[in-house]
Amino acid sequence: MLDPKLIRDNPEKIREVLKARALDFPLDDFIKSDKERRELIIKTDELRKTKNQISIEIARKKKSNEDAAGLIGQMQSVSQELQRLEETQVKAEDTYKKLSLTLPNLIHESVPVGKDETANKEIKKWGNMPAFDFKILDHIDLTQNLGLVDLERAAKVSGARFYYLKSQLVRLNQALIQSALDFLSEKNYTPIQPPYMINRNSMEGAIIAEDFEDVIYKVEGEDLYLIGTSEHAIASMHGDEIIEGKSLPLRYAGVSPCFRKEAGAHGRDQKGIFRVHQFDKVEQFVFSRPEESWGEHERMLSLVEEFYQKIGIPYRIMLLSSGDTGKVSAKTYDLEAWMAGQNSYREVTSCSNCLEFQARRLKIRFRDRTDEQPQYLHTLNSTLVATTRTMVAILENFQTKDGHVSIPRVLQKYIGSSTI
């Protein structure tokens, strides 16, 4: 959600954002509904004022035993009129709210303008791609040969894009989670294991409406949705709160499974564990002062880099173009890990500054003194590690001639072994 004043005073700026994002949005309708809504507020407020005045007068007359019948009759007609007016006002408010929830976030000036991922900008490369003197396998063959993933039975039990992890891959999964938590704890993040199901209101605070359809699973018969990432549950954690300024920034290390429909990804990455309905993730989530959020954003990215460097996975950092940036984010960096078996860089993490977009939707504010006007804070999120994709990178980059996989040194102590 954007500042309504910004939209009112500066509609051209919003129009530019929509154009940069290559999005259709009925901005004129929205501005009109805002105007209608405000006009109705003025009218109903006025009527309420009259009502309050008469009410006070009735109370006074009753106290002094005077006849109030005339005033009561007056109140009846005012109340009726008000009720009628309120109905149209509620409708106007509804239209306005629905539209305001679908309007995307602003775009930062440093974001390259472009309609899709082809306009993304590579801003950094790290690491040397592994050289192999044998014919390498992709993670699908590797996991099949080594008995680390059972896709067939998962398909039988749950459907496509599910998997059973087995043996050492279960350990590798846990090792990644544990090492990521250790890593962020050292950086003074507070570990958070959130609820895996949250209600509609919380979900609406964190994402934009159409994402419900494409990514979010709904629990039948309950006001509950499976989180697509711990971000969804952590963003809403401080909803409706006014946070003490001195406790900012709040840095959380969220750990949770993530559930995603992956609708619209038909045919892409159909096999293996690269694109799946369920995976584990350790996430950075930060609540920050507005003036500090861009610094936090860079800091989060640097932590992601440090983590992948420690494991030893070559990567590149992409700055997403305006058209490829998610609707709640104003600027997003992706880390794309080198995956030898696919001979390409593939997205494994995503680091976004959402400015006050989520904070407004969820009413998360802060202030330094209790006599101050509370103001919206900024929220940021970044994957530290999404286990399935990182495991794909490890399997493919660290495979050995004998068909096994050597485990990156920093992870060995968590697994108790140096090879799979």
Place this chain on the structure above:
RNA sequence: GCGGGGGUCGCCUAGCCUGGUAGGGCGUGGGAUUGCUAAUCCCAUGUCCGUAAGGACCCGUGGGUUCAAAUCCCACUCCCCGCGCCA
């Protein structure tokens, strides 16, 4: 799941029975007074509309009754206590 108690302004609390402008304390900021400190007093401290003056809204949420609802009625929700069931 059953029974009981509860949810009031950033925090604490009064008001609810008996309907008529939500009061007090704490904290925080500003001001007054004071030789300094302390104490005391005054003002400010939720949301929306409005350039402003001002006004409306706010008592967990949603309905209802009423001229009028924090207050009465209904439903839901969350928290606490007890019982039951359970990894």
